[in-house]
Amino acid sequence: MLLTHDTLPDIIPDVASLDDLLCRPSQPLIDDLQKVDGDIMILGVAGKMGPTLAGLAKAALPQRRIIGVARFSDAGTEAWLKSRGIETIQCDLLDQAAIKSLPKAPNIVFMAGRKFGAEGDLSLTWAMNAHVPALVAQAFAKSRIVAFSTGCVYPFVPVNGKGASEAVPPDPPGEYAQSCVGRERMFEYFSRQFSTPGRLFRLNYAIDMRYGVLHDIATRILGGKPIDVSLGHVNFIWQGDASAQALRCLAHCDTPTSPINVSGHEILSVRDLAATIGARLGREPVIIGTEQPTAWLTDTSQAVKLFGLPLVDTGRLIAWTADWVARSMPSLGKPTKYEVRDGRY
Template sequence: MESMKQLEEKMTIPSDELIQDFSKLDGDLMILGVGGKMGPSLAKMAVRAIKGGGLPKKVIGVSRFSSGTLQKELEDAGLETISTDLLNDEHLQQLPDVKNIIFMAGTKFGTVGNEHNTWAMNSYLPGRVAEKFPHSRIVVFSTGNVYPLVPVLQGGCDEEYPVNPVGEYAQSCLGRERIFTNFSYRNQTPITIFRLNYAIDMRYGVLLEIAKQVYAEKAVDLTTGHVNVIWQGDANEYALRSLCIANYPPTLLNVTGPETISVRWLAEQFGRAFNKEVQFVNEEQSTALLNNSGKAHQLFGYPKVTLKEMIGWTAEWVASGGEVIDKPTHFQERQGAF
């Protein structure tokens, strides 16, 4: 995995199961907040699934598209696009009524000092969207941060585990869930709440951050000593297929890989790949932010891209100086300050 072309191709391949699920859905698909880290590849996968099934549907991508070439890139890939500010209610109300919605809009980094905007994006906007689309199926992107740190030996939180978010970002994300749930009850809106952590591709994510530290011969912090990860392509497929399990009250779904992964072990894997000695600081704490995604794997199967593949691809990417997205996960953060 050494080029953007390879990465794009791998991340957007639709499975036969996704094509079959799309054939069961009536109506078009609109992705709100398509301009984020995952939105473009999710949108392109959806277009490829529709084309692969010869289905009479279209995909609409909604974002501010305030800079760069993403809007043209998505249109070239077969999407219709709408440039709008979702927090502008007049603009929101002008969006077309679409049967299937993926809600990806939100904010995380920069919350400290800008808490009011975080709550507006993560908790206020969901209510406006839920009122605008009472009869749509909606997959709502959320986060595993709504759960507390739990003992590593426990195996992670499943969907029945009590939420207890740490910090205003995580609290506002729980607010998003609660607001969508309220309107699901009120309007019988079918919803899936998609609690994700941590998706990766070669350009960002937990594996890249650890690999870069090892490659630069910097010490790896072990305080948060265990993580979950999932390939972005697998997470995107789960999200698109989650339209088929949307229900009222909402379906809760944890989404990540099957492993509870040692950060120390990951660093050592990259050390071998780069032929570099690995340095560590601090000791592993007994708790971490960990999800149990057994329900998602039961519904949709295990991720198609394995942890070993992700590690190998990431090592190749770092060694070859591949493009990166400067949006660190801050997976080490234990006080909820983003």
Template structure:
């Protein structure tokens, strides 16, 4: 018998798992005042995080609003959010006049950004990642803001540290070494938030995320699909760390109580450093597939040390072994995929 709870058997079960608040989050959000707005709610994390906030407020007996803002290219997504009790507004965040018409909210989660296609469309990447934060900060200068960033701002680090131990990754105080157009705009995004946090006295947290995963999307999903299809596994990016999306949602929402001016930086990452080769072998066993390794294991990887964040926000609850087992079960049963590769193997910074 498995040591883990049964894997979600449907999208409904999965989304319920990804949006379930714990007691600490319920207490944390209940202690704050005002509505919660998610800017860029239409991405991969936004829907279940907004639903988690709604469920936490409901559990606390609060009637405060949870508001989701996106362009909403998907009518189905907007309808789903509405069915979960989330008020929705369609808005292009590059349109300053449209942003001015959005409702007030004392608590803002900013998830806007542009990654895939940044190399082909760099000007749009700079606009979305650096200009939008200025628009958001000026509009919501009276709010607390939790803004998402990325571990890509650090660049790659040696997988073995100077003492011969496995490197847990970059820490919040490390020097930033962005590699490629996207990572440079991500640093620019942070600098804009930092500037307005200081000049407008906005309490703000920057969350550097690596890598949120669930059963329809993420590093583990990409790797498992490659194993299942018999494709060679490229081990050039030889180490990764992942965090279950429900844990990432929960810890991100708890960051509101740590907003500060000047802005505070917190890494959002899992506890374990995974070997790509060993993880592929695990998937091979679970999916009953032979694996073929391609490339040479690199000595550097994009790794994010989340341990300081765990002391502040709480410990992730789902270990990598459970994520791997659930992912294999989901793919073996033909579970739904979002069809959006993470390109985590990228080693030249070009997305």
């Protein structure tokens, strides 16, 4: 079954149903991927979003090789990928020789990186976020490369505007976000040197029932914990929509590579989100702090022009999340830390 507005469920009953929904392709995704020849290899596939993206690619292109590369410290992730027909390769991307030995797939989605715990070992953060991209960009100079980045590369922008567009120069606080600028610069440099087509996929806050901004807010409300609204505005996107847009970027690469902002098209108030979720859960949110006039927000006009609006809207995401959390369904236990303003993770 193809993913359309009409096929979206009212609730997501369990993890298996969630996985199936996340990996259900839309016709526009299939159409764009059919414009792109060759296998797809996903580097850093074992993170929160990688399995969804790999499963979605395989569902959209069942006859094509989809290859997932990671260290696979969690064997369950590798088994899950194999069960969906995705080939796996164990590889430490800090090992230059190991990168060179990987198949030369014509389509690369780069998802490797280090965020949480970044402040604990800043040299490793920079190695993962800037050195590894340089190695990959050289090893796959003849491929298309869609490289995951983050909206955190931007400075804070006014909450009463449209968010930062791709024309806003990166100037972020904190070494994590600075290392992400380093990641982009490495892909940009080698894209110019080798004429490698690509996109820099600046993603703001993907949402899955098991994690994300809405999950963080809902679990805090149920636990009676305070919600800090100092960083009082956010934008976010359903993980399935974000994965589809990343794959579709393979058909919309630039030479040299260029950035594209991906998130929800709405700028949303954390206070309002908490009130709406609290009403669904029958709990009054505990709000602390005062909204600041700036936040990390992106203008997704370019992505909307290319891909249209996300299939899953904010109202449905709120309904799904409140239902999921109310039933004490599984969580990844990985807070987004969306409220952090100093860039320290």
